[in-house]
Amino acid sequence: MKEIGSRSRTLPAPPYTVWKSLTEPRQPSARPWLNLLADEVDPMVLNADEPATVAWSSLWPSRPNDQVRFDLTAVAGGCTSLRFTLLAYGQPPDQSKVGHLRRRLNQLLFADLRYSFGQ
DSSP: OEEEEEEEEEESSOHHHHHHHHHOTTOTTSOOOOOOOTTOOOOOEEEEETTTEEEEEOSOTTSTTOEEEEEEEEEGGGEEEEEEEEEEOSSOOOHHHHHHHHHHHHHIIIIIIHHHTTO
16 A cells, blocks of 8 residues: 545535545535546545544546545634645555546545535
8 A cells, every 4th residue: 555645625614424425426415526537436435533533445447446534623713723634555656646636536535525515
């Protein structure tokens, strides 16, 4: 297992709400935010420790053994510091692919998920 990307940003929702969004991204009562591309699939939750961590399977069939780990920390104002860590198992992808994977996670989490909370 090798870390190939990580980023942390603050989301305008408490940790439990963010954790719930990550563990149930297709929840009918929630605003849709997990907008996948044609070469992506819904992740499976591999493990979750409420409300501090979540691990997803890969979103990319071309990289089926990769995982995404999320660490959630409460911060001032009822917000959450969310860190994703992209983990590659086996041969890591080339830099172009790594850039694409990180860019997609940034879009999904720090734009789409953020906007689902109204900001």
